Amino acid sequence: MSVTYVKLVERLVDTLESDERRFNLPELTAEQLITLLKLTINVVIDALAEGEDVALEGFGRFYPEIKPPKKVHSGITRKNYALGYRVIIKFNAFTKLAERVRQLVQWIPPNNTLNICTEADHDPKGKPSTARTS
Numbered sequence: 001m002s003v004t005y006v007k008l009v010e011r012l013v014d015t016l017e018s019d020e021r022r023f024n025l026p027e028l029t030a031e032q033l034i035t036l037l038k039l040t041i042n043v044v045i046d047a048l049a050e051g052e053d054v055a056l057e058g059f060g061r062f063y064p065e066i067k068p069p070k071k072v073h074s075g076i077t078r079k080n081y082a083l084g085y086r087v088i089i090k091f092n093a094f095t096k097l098a099e100r101v102r103q104l105v106q107w108i109p110p111n112n113t114l115n116i117c118t119e120a121d122h123d124p125k126g127k128p129s130t131a132r133t134s
């Protein structure tokens with residue numbers, strides 16, 4: 001199931017209303033909250049497009065990884081093709097998020113292979129060293 005902007009805003013409003021700290025936010029309409037959320041996501045996208053890492057505390061780190069050119073072979077046309085440089089956006093869940101997901105995902109059998117990698121599972125260059133199975 002996907003979480004849409006509307007569902008995110010509904011959850012945000014519920015959280016803000018139930019939070020003991022009672023944030024002093026101006027009264028915003030649902031449309032204004034959706035716009036604010038979209039603008040925030042666009043800032044993240046812009047940072048990734050500029051080659052920057054984006055770390056969201058308690059959540060994880062998004063980072064662009066440049067893949068070098070490679071040659072590929074099409075089994076259908078029987079021709080060789082050259083792919084140029086490619087940029088792939090990757091995500092590493094921080095330990096806090098990974099542990100929370102592990103607690104919530106109790107219905108997965110112990111011998112099933114659900115890989116949740118945390119920041120500690122990666123070397124400083126961002127490449128996986130080992131994948132944990134929970």
